Amino acid sequence: QLQLVESGGGLVQPGGSLRLSCAASGLTFEDYAIGWFRQAPGKERERISCISSSGSSTYYADSVKGRFAIARDNAKNTVYLQMNSLKPEDTAVYYCAFSGPFGASCPVGFDEYEYWGQGTQVAVSS
Secondary structure, eight states, rough: EEEEEOOOEEEEOOOOEEEEEEEEEESGGGGOOOEEEETTTTSSSSSEEOEEESOOOOOTTTTTTTTTTEEEETTTTTTEEESSSSSSSGGGEEEEEEETTTTSSSSSSSSGEEOOOEEEEEEEEO
């Protein structure tokens, strides 16, 4: 039974931090590149980070570079997104997404990801 369970979202003040988690089951975790996407109301879904199946390659969108960090723990079948120095414009629903196994290191498009988490809300506001 394949499951991707996200957690860690919530309300935080500007400048604060959150760590999102995405725990996977029912798949071979180490075979997948994993992305983090976000979508704010009225905006397109945005790829903000990705990590390759091996963990050797990472990607960050310019909007989050230097503030966010992606990591994966293969022993726990979990991928994390550490978010620091949060801004109001980071407010969105955040999704983890798993690419097809043995595919590209970090796919660009959302249509290249096979499995998606349920989303977790992040709100950054005073």
